[in-house]
Amino acid sequence: MAEITNIAIAGVGGQGIxxxxxxxxxxALCAGHDVKKNEIHGMAQRGGSVISEVRFxxxxxxxxxxxxxxxxxxxxxxxxGLRNAHRLRQSGLVIADDLRIRPAVRxxxxxxxxxxxxxxxxxxxxxxxxxxxxxLAKQAGNVRAANTVLxxxxxxxxxxxxxxxxxxxxxxxRPALVEVNLRAFQLGLEAALRQAQGRPHRS
Amino acid sequence: xxxTTTVGTRALLSGDEAIARGAFEAGVRVATAYPxxxxxxxxxxxxxxxxxxxEWAPNEKVALEVxxxxxxxxxxxxxxxxxxxxxxxxxxxxTASYTGVxxxxxxxxxxxxxxxxxxxEQDNRHYARFAKIPMLEPADSQEAKDFVIRAFExxxxxxxxxxxxITTRIAHSKSLVTLGERVEHxxxxxxxxxxxxxxxxxxxxxxxxxxxxxxxxxxxxxETCDLNRVERGDKRxxxxxxxxxxxxxxxARPRASxxxxxxxxxxxxxxxxxxxxxxxxxxxxxxxxPYLEGQIRAVGVKLARAPSSPRCGELSPAxxxxxxxxxxASVAAPAADLPPRPPALCPGCGHRALLTVLKKLKVFVSGDxxxxxxxxxxxxxxxxxxxxxxxxxxxxxxxxxATGRSDNMVAVIGDSTFIHSGITPLVDVVYNQGTTTxxxxxxxxxxMTGHQAHPATGKTASGEPTHTLxxxxxxxxxxxxxxxxxxxxxxxxxxxLVRDALGRSxxxxxxxxxxxxLLDRGRPRVPxxxxxxxxxxxxxxxxxxxxxxxxxxPPGRKRKRVEIIAQLCAGCGVCALLCPSxxxxxxxxxx
Numbered sequence: 001m002a003e004i005t006n007i008a009i010a011g012v013g014g015q016g017i018x019x020x021x022x023x024x025x026x027x028a029l030c031a032g033h034d035v036k037k038n039e040i041h042g043m044a045q046r047g048g049s050v051i052s053e054v055r056f057x058x059x060x061x062x063x064x065x066x067x068x069x070x071x072x073x074x075x076x077x078x079x080x081g082l083r084n085a086h087r088l089r090q091s092g093l094v095i096a097d098d099l100r101i102r103p104a105v106r107x108x109x110x111x112x113x114x115x116x117x118x119x120x121x122x123x124x125x126x127x128x129x130x131x132x133x134x135x136l137a138k139q140a141g142n143v144r145a146a147n148t149v150l151x152x153x154x155x156x157x158x159x160x161x162x163x164x165x166x167x168x169x170x171x172x173x174r175p176a177l178v179e180v181n182l183r184a185f186q187l188g189l190e191a192a193l194r195q196a197q198g199r200p201h202r203s
Numbered sequence: 204x205x206x207t208t209t210v211g212t213r214a215l216l217s218g219d220e221a222i223a224r225g226a227f228e229a230g231v232r233v234a235t236a237y238p239x240x241x242x243x244x245x246x247x248x249x250x251x252x253x254x255x256x257x258e259w260a261p262n263e264k265v266a267l268e269v270x271x272x273x274x275x276x277x278x279x280x281x282x283x284x285x286x287x288x289x290x291x292x293x294x295x296x297x298t299a300s301y302t303g304v305x306x307x308x309x310x311x312x313x314x315x316x317x318x319x320x321x322x323x324e325q326d327n328r329h330y331a332r333f334a335k336i337p338m339l340e341p342a343d344s345q346e347a348k349d350f351v352i353r354a355f356e357x358x359x360x361x362x363x364x365x366x367x368x369i370t371t372r373i374a375h376s377k378s379l380v381t382l383g384e385r386v387e388h389x390x391x392x393x394x395x396x397x398x399x400x401x402x403x404x405x406x407x408x409x410x411x412x413x414x415x416x417x418x419x420x421x422x423x424x425x426e427t428c429d430l431n432r433v434e435r436g437d438k439r440x441x442x443x444x445x446x447x448x449x450x451x452x453x454x455a456r457p458r459a460s461x462x463x464x465x466x467x468x469x470x471x472x473x474x475x476x477x478x479x480x481x482x483x484x485x486x487x488x489x490x491x492x493p494y495l496e497g498q499i500r501a502v503g504v505k506l507a508r509a510p511s512s513p514r515c516g517e518l519s520p521a522x523x524x525x526x527x528x529x530x531x532a533s534v535a536a537p538a539a540d541l542p543p544r545p546p547a548l549c550p551g552c553g554h555r556a557l558l559t560v561l562k563k564l565k566v567f568v569s570g571d572x573x574x575x576x577x578x579x580x581x582x583x584x585x586x587x588x589x590x591x592x593x594x595x596x597x598x599x600x601x602x603x604x605a606t607g608r609s610d611n612m613v614a615v616i617g618d619s620t621f622i623h624s625g626i627t628p629l630v631d632v633v634y635n636q637g638t639t640t641x642x643x644x645x646x647x648x649x650x651m652t653g654h655q656a657h658p659a660t661g662k663t664a665s666g667e668p669t670h671t672l673x674x675x676x677x678x679x680x681x682x683x684x685x686x687x688x689x690x691x692x693x694x695x696x697x698x699x700l701v702r703d704a705l706g707r708s709x710x711x712x713x714x715x716x717x718x719x720x721l722l723d724r725g726r727p728r729v730p731x732x733x734x735x736x737x738x739x740x741x742x743x744x745x746x747x748x749x750x751x752x753x754x755x756x757p758p759g760r761k762r763k764r765v766e767i768i769a770q771l772c773a774g775c776g777v778c779a780l781l782c783p784s785x786x787x788x789x790x791x792x793x794x
Contacts, residue, residue, distance in 0.1 A: 013546060025377060029215055036343070037215075038376040040319050046577070047750055048546030061453040063343075063376035066520040068534035079541060086535040104547035104750030107581050111542045120538070 004057035006065040007154070010084045011076030012101050013050045016147035019172060020074065021052035023151050026168030028056035031160040036063040047104045049080055072157060073125070074150050076133075077101050078117040085124035094125045095153050095192070097133035097146055129153065129195045136187040142177075145184035152188025156196065216380045218373035221344035222311055223248035224380065225351030226281045229307070230388035231255055233273035235266035237623065238652035239285030240320035241374035242313035246283060247655070250664045254385065259655055259664045262592070262623040263288035267295045267310065274308040274364075275400055277391035279355050283311035286327045287591065291624070293330065296364070298402050300334045301410040303362035303417075306390055307355030314370045316490050317517030320651075322572065322589060324516070326491040331366045331468035335414050337421055338366045338468035339430060340446045344378040350465060353430065361417055361424075368467070370490065372447040372517070422469045430465030433478060441482025442527065443475065443495060448488045451523035459527070467495070472502045479504045486527055490518040548577050550751040551728075551773020553717025554644050556691040558585045558615075559747040559781065560698045561642075566611055566705065569599035571625070573617035574651045575644050582748045586615075593624025600628065600637045610705045613640040619649040619657040621674065626681070632710045633682040640704040641683075641712045643674060644691075646719040654722060678712040691715040694780050720773050728774035730790045731767050737786035740764065744778045744787065752778060 007024055011017045018039050025037040039052035053065045070088045075081025075096035085094060102113045114120060122128045133149035140149070148169070155165050169181055216224060223245050226234060234257045236246035250257045256273075260266035263284040273280035284292060289312045296310065312330065315321040331338035339354050341347040347369065354365040398406050425431070440459040442452045445467050452461065462478040464470070479485050484507035487496045491514065500506065509526050512518070524531045548555045554575040561568055562585045570576055570586040571594060579586035588598050599614035616625045621643050632639045649655040656662040661671035678686045685707065687700050697715060704711035730751075733744075740762030744752050751771035755764045767778070769790060779787035 012544065022377075025215055029379070034379065035215060036376060036378045038372060040371070040375065046546030046549065046574070047544070049544040060378075061450040062520050063372060063378065063447070063450065064520055066454070066524070066531070068531075079544070082538055083541055083544075086537045088535075102753065103542050103544040105545055105580050105582075105748060106542060106754075107545075111540050113542055114540070124538075 004055055004060055005158070006069050006071050007054045007074065008051060008065060008070045008072075008084055008087060009053070009074040009076070010049070010051045010080040011147075012080060013046055013048050015050075015076045016144060017050045017052050017076060020076070020147040020151050021054050022172045023148070023165070023168045024054045024154065025056075026171055027155075027158075027160045027164045028054065030164035030167050033057060034060050036060045038063040049083065051084065072154060074154055075121070076147055076150060078121055079113060082114070082117055082121050082124060085121065088125050090126060092125045093127040093129070093157060094121060095129045095131070095150055095157070096121060097150060098130045099134050099146070129192060131188070131191040131195065133188065136191060137184050140184035140187055141180040142184070145181050148181045148184040149188035149191070152185035153192035155185070155189055156192035212382045213379050214382055215377045216344045216348070217244060217375055217377045218341065218344050218347045218369050219244035219313075219375070220248045221347035221380050222283070222351050222367065222369070224382065225348035226309070227252060227255065228348070228383045228385050229352045229355045230279055230386050231281050231355075232278035232306070232388070232390060233270060233280040234258075234283070235260050235269045235280070236283045237261070237263045237266055237288055238619075238649050238655040239288050239313070240652055241315060241371045242283045242285045242288070242311060243652045243655065244374070245311060246664060257664045259657060261658060263292040264295060267292040267299070270308060270310075271295060271299050271302075273390075274304045274306045275302070276305065276393045278306040279388050280306060281309045281311065281351070283313070285321065286312055286314040286325055287321060287323065289327055289330055291592065296330070296334050298407075299364050300336050301402055301407055301414055302400050303410075303413075304358050304364060306388065307358035308364040309351060309354045309358060309367055310364055311367045311369065313374050314368065314491075316370055319371055322591065324491060326494060327368055328467060328494045329492070331368070334364075334366075335418055336364050336366055336468070337361065337466065338368055339465055340368050340467045341373060341465070342446055342449045342463070343373070344376070344380045346465065347373060348380050350430070361421060363417055366468075368446075370447060418469065422472075425466055425469050425471040426473050428466050428471070431471055431474060432463050432465070433474075434461040434463060436460040438481065439483045440527070441478060441485045442488055443478065443485065443499065444488040445495070446490070448490055448518055448523060451518065451520045452488045452527065454520060455524040455529040456527045464495070470495070470498050475499055476502065476504060488512075488523055488526060545580060546577060547580070547748065547750055548574060549720050549773070550749050550771050551720040551775040553646060553691040553715060554578065555583070555747055555749065556694055556717070556775065556777045557642065557644060557697055557715045558583050559777065560694055560701060561585045561613065561615070562746070563698065564701060564705070566613055567602075569595045569602065569612055569614045571595040571614075571616040571620050572651075573620050573644070574646075575615060575617060580748070582746050592620055593628060596625055596628035596632060596639060596641055599639045599641075600632050600635070603637055603639060609638045609640070613642055613701065613705070615642045615644060617650075618643060618645040618647065618659055618674065622658050622672065626677065629678065629683070629712070630681050637710055638708050639710050640701065641710065642701070643712065643714045645674065645714050645716040647716070648719050648722060650719045650721065654719065675712070675714055683710050683712045685709060685711040686714070687711070688714045688716055691717050692775050692777055694777055728772070730769040730772035730774050731776060731779055731787050732769065732790040733765055733767055734786050734788055737784050738765065739784045739786070741783060743781055743783060747778070747781065749778060
């Protein structure tokens with residue numbers, strides 16, 4: 001199934017996971033691919049784990065990515081990245097925001113938030129890129145655009161023209177939010193570029 | 204109609220959006236629904252269309268009755284609901300099968316295998332057989348649109364309601380759809396024809412015979428219907444499947460022969476037998492109950508030995524690969540020691556404030572369906588029953604009648620749920636001299652499904668102003684003499700009212716009214732903070748489970764160290780009222 005590319009986007013309800021997956025799906029569509037995406041969002045605004053998946057290629061059947069076949073995992077939060085890292089292919093890539101959000105509810109006996117979450121994430125996949133997406137979003141003008149920063153970083157690892165991404169952003173966002181998100185996208189793209197050149201972002 | 208991304212006439216649509224688009228193109232005039240995951244977006248997508256009358260009905264039964272009326276007046280009508288909604292609407296469904304239709308009538312059932320957002324995972328395919336109506340099962344968004352258009356045609360051709368059955372993975376997955384134009388269908392108007400539309404026994408007996416004749420005609424038609432298709436491939440393996448499991452089977456066994464069923468009631472027995480003869484090993488791939496398998500075995504078709512299909516939960520691509528003996532990618536084990544992240548009531552949620560009072564009073568809580576059901580989780584743990592929409596009140600009355608006491612249990616129900624099916628059990632409480640305490644958690648919206656309007660919001664599905672149902676007046680009209688409205692943020696007054704109600708030998712209705720915080724995001728807020736000098740470290744503030752209040756106690760230390768995260772704090776002030784040391788204060792501006 002190598003002719004299909006599988007992207008998983010994980011995070012916490014309210015972080016804009018579904019918007020990010022709409023943008024990725026839209027860009028794949030603009031680039032001429034068959035596209036399917038799935039999402040589980042009944043509780044998306046209540047602070048629970050949320051995941052959405054985008055698949056594209058010549059012909060996509062299942063909207064669900066089989067375990068072990070995720071090519072790129074976009075993690076809007078470190079723990080949610082770690083939770084889904086086992087679903088990656090052996091050659092898989094993680095792109096994560098350097099952000100920790102503690103679960104709102106800690107049932108009795110549940111483990112604490114792993115303090116070494118970023119170290120564990122770094123060894124969980126063949127390639128791991130952690131960028132300060134939330135800080136970059138603030139820099140772009142809206143802290144809530146961290147999802148778009150990560151999408152910008154993702155764009156460096158997918159073969160779509162920048163115009164396909166911009167078109168998808170414009171289609172998925174309210175007009176008032178387009179400018180700030182285009183800036184966030186650009187900052188994410190540059191951060192990924194620096195990582196690829198071995199010059200990680202310093203914040 | 205809104206689309207996510209459109210290229211020419213192709214759009215990336217969810218199954219729900221595609222169903223709405225299909226209904227729109229089919230010239231639907233009336234669309235009705237009650238919100239329920241994963242079906243809600245069908246009506247939400249149609250609501251802005253001026254060509255279509257859309258309504259949020261008080262419940263699914265009413266929604267279907269309105270759609271039946273529209274159909275009998277000659278208009279095309281669609282009624283959508285989640286799987287358990289069809290239980291509520293099953294009464295009109297069973298007899299609408301007898302009356303048949305004038306304008307096409309399509310009923311969408313959105314099932315939830317895996318219970319992502321439901322109290323059970325019943326397989327609603329049984330309803331189509333039970334009601335003796337045709338059922339269509341799309342396998343992606345394009346089919347969802349196309350099948351809805353076909354469903355209207357079949358409905359009118361065979362004089363029957365038609366069910367379109369989807370699951371969460373169809374409803375909430377997006378795939379490409381080619382868009383078409385709307386074709387208008389002018390309603391002919393209502394005509395008097397009691398033999399068809401007035402189901403007294405004499406008429407219904409004749410209509411039942413027509414239903415049986417209709418079923419025979421549908422069975423014959425199913426054999427050649429193009430909604431079912433044979434995909435010729437490797438003769439050694441054949442798969443009979445429908446819906447999203449078809450996609451998993453195609454991916455697991457791309458070269459296998461497949462009989463892909465789009466019409467799953469009635470089944471084409473001859474086609475199935477022919478397909479079975481054309482392959483060496485035959486498998487059935489389906490989710491939840493052995494609905495296809497049982498009927499296929501019943502016509503004498505032998506299936507290959509296969510690992511048993513999981514009857515519980517959602518079918519996964521890996522399950523299907525295993526059933527079909529396909530090679531699977533090696534999969535790493537998930538990290539085992541990670542903290543779970545269940546959804547939680549939002550900071551500032553009025554439900555939490557009220558549930559905190561119930562926790563303090565140590566009463567049993569007969570619960571219902573809504574955000575407040577999250578109160579079952581620690582640390583609140585104040586939800587002792589949850590059965591179905593509206594059950595809280597009847598269950599509490601039953602406990603009272605069985606035990607002779609009602610001073611240790613309250614019924615808790617949301618505003619939309621109360622209107623859905625809490626009114627009749629409240630009538631029962633008064634009529635049968637119960638003394639139940641009913642707390643309506645009124646957040647002025649249908650929050651759980653994404654903030655839909657309901658009759659007490661004063662807004663219609665399309666956002667027009669309308670009459671606002673007053674639930675306090677309604678409770679008084681039912682005969683409840685003690686009706687109170689309280690702001691749940693005022694935990695002291697709430698506690699007083701609940702205590703009084705529990706001690707009273709008459710029914711009480713307390714409406715705890717606080718608008719959903721997600722609707723008031725722009726409201727100015729004053730976050731709270733803890734003064735460490737006044738804090739005695741008792742941890743009471745942690746006991747109500749607010750996501751903004753975080754335990755920072757170092758390991759081994761008994762006295763709690765607690766922090767309020769200013770960015771998350773909604774400024775409701777409930778924690779400050781709960782604090783026995785008055786250590787929680789308003790944070791200074793720009794602090």
